Amino acid sequence: MWAEKYRPQSLDEMVNQAEIVSRLKTFVAERNLPHLLFVGPPGVGKTTSILALARDLYGPGYGSFILELNASDERGIDVIREKVKNWAGIRAIASAAPFKILIMDEADSLTAPAQHALRRTMERYTRTCRFCLLGNYSENIIEPIQSRCSIFRFGPLGEGDIKDWIRIIASKEGVDMIEEGLDAIYQASRGDMRKAINLLQAAAASQGGAVDDVVVYSVLGRVSPQRVREMISLGLKGEFIEAREVLRGLLIDEGLAAEDVLRMIYSEVMRLGIPERWKVRLSDAVGEVDYRLTQGSRPEIQLSALLAKLALAGEEMGP
Amino acid sequence: MTDESQPWTSRFRPRTLRDVADNERAVSQLLGWVRSWERGVPERRAAFLHGPPGVGKTSSVVAVANDLGFDLLEVNASDYRTRSRLDDLLGRAALQSVSVLGRRRMILLDELEGVSGREDQGGISAIADIVKETRSPVVLVATSAHEGGEEKFRPLRRISLLIEYGPVPFADVLGRLRAIAREVGVAVDEEALELISERSRGDVRSAINDLEAVARGRERVSAEDVTWLGERDRQEYTPDALMKMFSARALGDARQVLAASYIGYDDLFDWINENLPIVLDDPRDLAEGLDALALADIHQGRARRTQAYRLLKYMFNDMTGGVALSRRRSKGEGVPRQIRSALPRLGFPPSDFTVIEAPGGVVVRPVRHLGNDWGRVNSALRELGGTWMRGEGRWVVPYLRPPQIVWRYRRTWHSRRLLRSVAERVAERCHISSQEAVREVIPLLRVIFQGNRGMGEEIAGWLELEDKEAEWLSP
Numbered sequence: 001m002w003a004e005k006y007r008p009q010s011l012d013e014m015v016n017q018a019e020i021v022s023r024l025k026t027f028v029a030e031r032n033l034p035h036l037l038f039v040g041p042p043g044v045g046k047t048t049s050i051l052a053l054a055r056d057l058y059g060p061g062y063g064s065f066i067l068e069l070n071a072s073d074e075r076g077i078d079v080i081r082e083k084v085k086n087w088a089g090i091r092a093i094a095s096a097a098p099f100k101i102l103i104m105d106e107a108d109s110l111t112a113p114a115q116h117a118l119r120r121t122m123e124r125y126t127r128t129c130r131f132c133l134l135g136n137y138s139e140n141i142i143e144p145i146q147s148r149c150s151i152f153r154f155g156p157l158g159e160g161d162i163k164d165w166i167r168i169i170a171s172k173e174g175v176d177m178i179e180e181g182l183d184a185i186y187q188a189s190r191g192d193m194r195k196a197i198n199l200l201q202a203a204a205a206s207q208g209g210a211v212d213d214v215v216v217y218s219v220l221g222r223v224s225p226q227r228v229r230e231m232i233s234l235g236l237k238g239e240f241i242e243a244r245e246v247l248r249g250l251l252i253d254e255g256l257a258a259e260d261v262l263r264m265i266y267s268e269v270m271r272l273g274i275p276e277r278w279k280v281r282l283s284d285a286v287g288e289v290d291y292r293l294t295q296g297s298r299p300e301i302q303l304s305a306l307l308a309k310l311a312l313a314g315e316e317m318g319p
Numbered sequence: 320m321t322d323e324s325q326p327w328t329s330r331f332r333p334r335t336l337r338d339v340a341d342n343e344r345a346v347s348q349l350l351g352w353v354r355s356w357e358r359g360v361p362e363r364r365a366a367f368l369h370g371p372p373g374v375g376k377t378s379s380v381v382a383v384a385n386d387l388g389f390d391l392l393e394v395n396a397s398d399y400r401t402r403s404r405l406d407d408l409l410g411r412a413a414l415q416s417v418s419v420l421g422r423r424r425m426i427l428l429d430e431l432e433g434v435s436g437r438e439d440q441g442g443i444s445a446i447a448d449i450v451k452e453t454r455s456p457v458v459l460v461a462t463s464a465h466e467g468g469e470e471k472f473r474p475l476r477r478i479s480l481l482i483e484y485g486p487v488p489f490a491d492v493l494g495r496l497r498a499i500a501r502e503v504g505v506a507v508d509e510e511a512l513e514l515i516s517e518r519s520r521g522d523v524r525s526a527i528n529d530l531e532a533v534a535r536g537r538e539r540v541s542a543e544d545v546t547w548l549g550e551r552d553r554q555e556y557t558p559d560a561l562m563k564m565f566s567a568r569a570l571g572d573a574r575q576v577l578a579a580s581y582i583g584y585d586d587l588f589d590w591i592n593e594n595l596p597i598v599l600d601d602p603r604d605l606a607e608g609l610d611a612l613a614l615a616d617i618h619q620g621r622a623r624r625t626q627a628y629r630l631l632k633y634m635f636n637d638m639t640g641g642v643a644l645s646r647r648r649s650k651g652e653g654v655p656r657q658i659r660s661a662l663p664r665l666g667f668p669p670s671d672f673t674v675i676e677a678p679g680g681v682v683v684r685p686v687r688h689l690g691n692d693w694g695r696v697n698s699a700l701r702e703l704g705g706t707w708m709r710g711e712g713r714w715v716v717p718y719l720r721p722p723q724i725v726w727r728y729r730r731t732w733h734s735r736r737l738l739r740s741v742a743e744r745v746a747e748r749c750h751i752s753s754q755e756a757v758r759e760v761i762p763l764l765r766v767i768f769q770g771n772r773g774m775g776e777e778i779a780g781w782l783e784l785e786d787k788e789a790e791w792l793s794p
Contacts, residue, residue, distance in 0.1 A: 001778055004749060047750045070752040106752055202763040206770035223762040240596050240605060252727050255738045255757050296616040301592060305613035312606040
C-alpha cells in the first residue's frame with residue numbers, strides 16, 4: 001500500500017516535524033537514547049519517526065532490534081509483560097547500540113494500573129532496552145511514566161504538508177490529481193497523513209481517469225461514516241428497527257468497535273441541522289452511553305438505547 | 320454394522336477421520352495433540368473443544384480415538400453432579416494410561432455445560448485436578464468455553480489446549496443431507512434439502528434429525544413436507560412467557576418470565592431485546608424500555624466484573640419489570656403494523672394482501688398471484704420472522720420472534736473470521752492496531768480490490784493474504 005511504500009525510511013527523508021526530527025538525529029549520532037514518549041494525533045509521523053530512527057541507528061537489519069506492540073491488541077498487561085520479558089531479557093548483540101527498542105503503540109489506552117505495571121517493567125529492563133511509547137494524549141499517561149521519558153509532542157500537519165505529499169505520490173504513481181479532489185482528500189483526512197494517502201489510493205483504484213472531488217466523495221460514501229449517517233437519519237425518523245439493523249451490520253458484519261461507532265455518531269450528531277439546545281441534549285445522551293460502554297457487557301444494547309433516544313428526540317423536535 | 324433402526328444421527332455418525340469433513344483446522348489440531356501423547360505426556364493434558372451444537376465436536380473425538388486405536392471412556396452431564404462420583408468414575412482411569420485390554424485410553428468429558436452453577440464448583444475443580452494428573456489424554460467438550468460467564472471454566476481453560484469449532488457451512492450441510500438421502504433411498508427434493516439445511520444454521524445434527532423426521536419410512540419428500548417442521552430454540556415456552564411479561568402491570572408478575580421461559584437469562588435478555596421495539600411502538604415507551612434494558616446490562620456487567628453476583632437481581636428487575644412497565648402509551652400493534660408498512664414499501668398496494676391477526680401469529684395471504692414478486696415479499700416477511708406455509712398459500716408471522724442477532728452471528732461467522740485474520744495482517748504490515756485496520760483500512764481495501772484488480776492483487780501479495788482472504792475483499 002502506498003502509505004507504506006512512501007513511508008520515509010530514514011530521518012533524513014522526513015519533511016515534517018522538523019524540530020523533533022533534528023533532536024532524534026542527535027540521538028542517532030550519539031548512539032544513545034532515553035525512553036521516549038511520542039504524543040500527537042493519528043497520522044502525523046509518530047510511528048514513522050521511531051521506525052526511521054531505528055533504521056538509521058541499526059541499519060537495514062533493524063527489524064531484529066525492535067519489537068512493536070500495540071496496547072489495544074494485546075490481551076492485558078500480563079501478556080505484554082510476558083512478551084517484554086522474553087524479548088528484552090536478551091541483550092542485543094552485534095548491534096550498533098547496546099540496547100534494543102520496544103515500541104508500544106496506543107500506550108494511552110492502557111488503564112492506570114496497567115501503566116504502573118509497565119513502568120516497573122521499564123525499570124527492570126532499562127539496561128538492555130529503551131521504551132518508545134506512542135499515544136494521542138499525554139494526559140492519559142501516568143506521571144511516573146511521563147517523568148521517565150523524553151516527551152515529544154507531534155503537532156498536527158497543515159494543509160500544505162498534506163497536499164504537497166499527496167501531490168508527490170500522485171505524480172509518482174501516475175495519478176491525474178485534480179485540485180478539487182486534493183481539497184476533498186485534505187478535508188476528509190483532517191490532518192492524518194495515512195488516511196489521506198489511503199484515500200488517494202482508493203480513489204485512484206476506483207477510477208481509471210482523473211481523481212476529482214466526485215471520485216473522492218464516492219469512495220467516502222462507501223465507508224462506515226456514511227452508514228452511520230444513514231442510521232442516525234433512520235433513528236430520527238422514528239424507524240428504530242431499521243436503524244438497529246444498520247447498527248448490527250456495523251458491529252457484527254463490519255466488526256467495528258462500539259467506541260468507534262459511538263465516536264462517529266457523536267461527530268455526525270454535532271453536524272446535524274438541529275436546534276443548538278438539542279445538540280447539547282444529544283451530546284449528553286452520547287456521553288452517558290460512552291461511559292456506560294465501560295460498565296456493561298453488551299455494546300449493542302447501549303448503542304440501541306441511544307438510537308431509541310434519537311427516535312424520541314426526532315419525535316419531540318418534529319419534522 | 321449399520322442398524323437401520325438406529326436414529327440417523329448415530330447411524331451416520333462418522334467413525335473414522337476420513338468421514339469427518341468439516342472444521343478441518345480444529346480436527347487437525349486435535350489430531351496433532353493426541354499424536355503428541357505418543358512422545359510422552361504433553362504440557363497440555365487436556366484439549367477443550369468448544370463450538371455451537373451439532374458441528375461435529377464429539378464425532379471428531381470418536382473418529383480420532385478409532386483411527387489411532389484408543390479406548391474411549393465417555394462421561395456425560397449426569398455424571399458431573401458431585402466430585403466423589405467423578406473421582407469414582409475417572410480417578411483410577413486417569414492414572415492408568417492403558418485399559419484392562421492393554422489398549423491406550425482416552426477420556427471424553429462431554430456436555431460440560433451440564434456442570435451448572437455454583438453448587439457444582441466441586442465438579443469443575445475435580446475435573447481440573449484430574450487433568451493435572453492424568454496419564455491419558457482428556458478431551459473436554461462444551462458449546463462455549465465461556466459458558467456462564469468468564470469465571471466458570473477458567474480453571475479448565477488455563478490448563479487446556481483450546482480448540483474452536485465453527486458452524487458447518489450451508490453447502491456442506493446440504494451435501495451431507497444429500498448423501499444420507501441417497502443412502503437411505505428416499506427421493507428428497509433439492510428444495511426440501513435446502514430448506515432443512517438453511518434451518519439448521521450450521522448445526523448438522525439438527526439437520527439430520529429434521530431430515531429423519533420428514534423422510535423416514537417414505538419414498539418421496541417435497542419441500543411442502545418440510546414446512547411444518549418447527550423452528551428450534553426451545554421456543555415452545557419462551558414466546559408465551561414473554562407475551563405475559565410484556566403485558567404485566569406489576570414487577571412480580573413480569574419477573575415470572577425468568578422461570579417460565581425455560582431458557583437462561585442471557586438468552587432471555589436477547590429475546591427481550593429483539594422484541595422490545597416491536598411491542599413498545601411508542602417512542603417514549605421505547606426509549607424508556609431500552610434504557611431499562613441498558614441498565615440491566617450494566618448491573619450484569621458490574622456483577623461479572625466484581626463477581627458480586629447478588630447484583631444480578633437488579634439486572635433481573637430492570638430487564639423484566641423495567642421493560643414491561645415502560646409500556647404505557649404503546650398500542651401493541653407491533654407486528655401487524657410492521658407488516659402493513661413493509662408491504663407498501665415494497666411497492667404493493669394494501670389491497671394485494673389480507674392481513675389477519677390470528678392467535679398464533681399474523682396471517683398474510685396474497686389476494687392475487689404474485690409470480691416473480693413472491694421472492695421479495697417472502698424475504699421481507701422472513702425478516703419479520705415469518706414463514707411461508709407452502710400447502711396453505713400464506714405466511715404466518717409470529718407476534719414475537721427469536722433473537723435475530725444470534726442468527727446474524729452464526730450467518731456471518733466465516734466472514735467475521737476472515738475479517739479478523741485480514742485485520743491482523745494489515746495491522747502488522749501497516750504498523751497499526753487491528754481495530755484501526757478494521758475501521759480505517761479494510762473499508763478502503765474493499766474499494767481498491769473491487770475497483771482495480773491488478774492493484775488488489777499486488778496488495779494481497781504484499782500482505783501475504785490467502786486466496787480466500789483476497790476473495791473476501793472483492794466478492
